[in-house]
Amino acid sequence: MSDPFDLLVIGGGINGAGIARDAAGRGLRVLLCERGDLAEHTSSASTKLIHGGLRYLEQYEFRLVREALAERERLMRLAPHIVWPLRFVLPYDAGLRPAWMLRLGLFLYDHLTRLKTLPGSTSLRLDRDAAGAPLQKRLTRGFAYSDCWVEDSRLVVLNALDAAERGAQIRTRTTVESARRDEGAWTVTLYDSDKRRRESVRARVVVNAAGPWVGETLLRTLSVEARPKVRLVKGSHIVVRRLYEGDQAYILQQPDRRIVFAIPYERDFTLIGTTDVAHEGGPGPVVISAQETRYLCACINRSFERQIGPDDVVWSFSGLRPLYDDDAAANASAVTRDYVLELDTDGPPVLSVFGGKITTYRRLAEHALDRLGPHLPGLKPAWTGTAPLPGGDMDGADFERFLARLVAERPFLPAATARRLARAYGTRLEHLLGDARALSDLGETFGGDLSAREVDYLVRHEWARTPDDILWRRSKLGLRSGRADVARLGRALANPSADPGAQRP
Template identity: 75%
Template sequence: MQATAYDMLVIGGGINGTGIARDAAGRGLKVLLCEKGDLAEFTSSSSTKLIHGGLRYLEYYEFRLVREALAERERLLRQAPHIIWPLSFVLPHDEGLRPAWMLRLGLFLYDHLARLRTLPGSRSVRLRNSALGKPLQDRLTRGFTYSDCWVEDSRLVVLNAMDARERGADIRTRTAVDFARREGDAWVAAIRDVETGRTETVNAQMVVNAAGPWVSQTLGGTLGINSRAAVRLIKGSHIVVKKLYEGDQAYILQQPDKRIVFAIPYERDFTLIGTTDVPYENEPGPVAISEEETRYLCDCINRSFARRIGPEDVVWSFSGVRPLFDDAAENASAVTRDYVLDVSDRDGALPVLSVFGGKITTYRRLAEHAIEKLAPYRPDLGPAWTAKATLPGGDMRDADFERFVAELQTAKPFLPPAMTRRLARAYGTRVDGIVGQARSLTDLGERFGDDLTAAEVAYLIAREWVRGADDILWRRSKLGLRIPPEGQARLAAYFERRSAAA
């Protein structure tokens, strides 16, 4: 059989891979993206889930990165108001750590590096006289507030993949790229469905290596390319506990080791705490939090909050390996979060672009830079377009999420308010693909627990590459925190029946 020909082969279905595939497809390229697992299964679903400039990066003089990230924060807030929204942060001043003048100066720079700012600026706050200080220990009497944004990270990846597909890209999950070499006038790649074992050969004119923690192995092994650029793997872990405090504000807590740890309202009834920064020396793959990391995060909370927690209070944890560009920094927290795009070609043709580093906030700009680096190989490329384009579900009037929720509740009064808000948050204007013409909850089919219905499961299978229960419970949503074991077992059995019938 003749190999299917593509303009671009993208290896990796995390935020960078899907972002580049989306940008390239929108410029007229025929794109194939292969992800060996589920979309965002590894690093991109294990972030602290913030769209932010990176306040602490100012200590390492990463001014360009912070400025770019703050500009992207404003863009993304407009492009996906359903999965991205403003979040207020409280930064207590802790005697003996960074002095108050340094915090004030850092926040001043943070405010003014943003050329366009719609979020509130920073301000001082007397914690003893404020509800913001109520959850904290009495010794913390003063602090500051500032604003950044929250993001549903794994859904951001899925929305980029959806938009790429709608612009003509071929998105294949559970598909590994086993081997690729330059042969004649094309890259020839052997790809494999990891579930069925079926193999296929494809051709491409360029390759994008966005394999995240596997970027070096993919470059040297799968692609057979030598490069001096290197990745440094850093493991980051988070814990989730029952809600520590009332209010919608998050806390950014200084630590004696000069790190910072966040405490963030999470899924209505929980608090997300993270992250750690631990050098990772093993082979990339699924990772789990260690006892030491759990204790470290609990100690960070106990150092500042009035309510104490221990490992026994952890209801869920997640870990990921971040593939940072190796800049030879001694401290893992000081390793740059900036990105490096490394291009190799053969006689001015058949390039491979590898992505080292990066952060979720700047993924769109990273993708734009990647296409700019590849533009000399394709002079017929269309112009840049993603800066003003909404993501699927984000095309709300005036990007007004609350108005959209109210209109959805009016149109579908049978939906419980909490379910209306959750569906609107997850799917935005694409929610009609789930509720459609339904006039009652029973029209949405079987309920697996909480408010997950058969109609939503069917939508996720048809539109969002879902193959199993975990794809829904822990990546497309975090309903695993709410659905009891019996409901999760019924959902798993549902997929087993589908698989047996296929």
């Protein structure tokens, strides 16, 4: 058996990938194992926002909101290709939260952090402003404020890519079957479903970032006797054809005091969500229920002139949020979104991650390494606060300037394709395009603008193995792909000439 890893991370969602990246950059020997694809579950099923969480102010989560707002500013600089500003319209709905409460909440939202590059909140006359045009005429007043959009599954992949480039081993389709404390370290049995083989490795420290499986991993895989303090909450979203013109998003109050977002999505669509439904079963894949679909449609129909129903849904997705169960919240919407790190040192350490938001993943990773510092001699200082993610090293973090240069240098790319590729890969796009000087140089297409060269890049550098990996996680091109396209892509991925073993540029 080879020398032990300093850190074994279980789980390839945003928290696991963020911790692996941070640890690798601090000089640790890191192994991350994910039994499926990166971001296959919770981390690709978010509302895709980098935000402070305006509604968390009602729950007095001031520390969480302050930290999230600071991270929002930081991530705009470190990943300008996949994180960008979004303006939100909040209609005032008489009979729900009073206007003074909304104004106070937005005032706090504007001032909880000193770092502020986005425009502050303003009042709107929706009967006079273009933002009110899609809304029902009864909604005459409202507010606007700023937050950010994020390509959530790409955020996970880029963290894993940076971790790999700093020396970490990233193993997808690899299950941690068992682990035991043995002679000052963990002895771990892994099963690689791609290669259909088992192996044993050693690790000084284990991080349990298994998301919805965090409790199951703690009890069954790691044999740690502790009550798993996890509460599973299902969140579902629907996607419909574009509901309105403009780049603004809407945050809609509901009579049950929840809020639902309507957000421009992939040019031609609107993303609507999310629900908060207590999940009583065990962890695993989940799908939206008919009741949730009707609920989200009804939320839109309360505020928009255009009415929608279940037949208008072109796609939906659901995920389980592994929230920390403090035994205090009576309903799923009120459970804290803050993260909790629990360290067990009854032998070689294991750190379990409960809860958390995509927005604060980087700080969570820093805090995790701080907790583990006494058990990892020689740990280097924190560093991720100023280091761009792969593709994010643009001059002045200016995406539009970068895109303009791309269009000038690669005039053969259609405008929509150039923007999509620039958003997905940022400055790493040069690795993908290489010497291409015409569209034909990119090879066969698999529906839309997905080229053979892009597929090859994703297989070689981003751990893609299946059509779903590419069409729904590395991109959202599944919205534009027909069955024949998916079948051809599946055949291409099965071609042994592709090299699925490579993990770094």
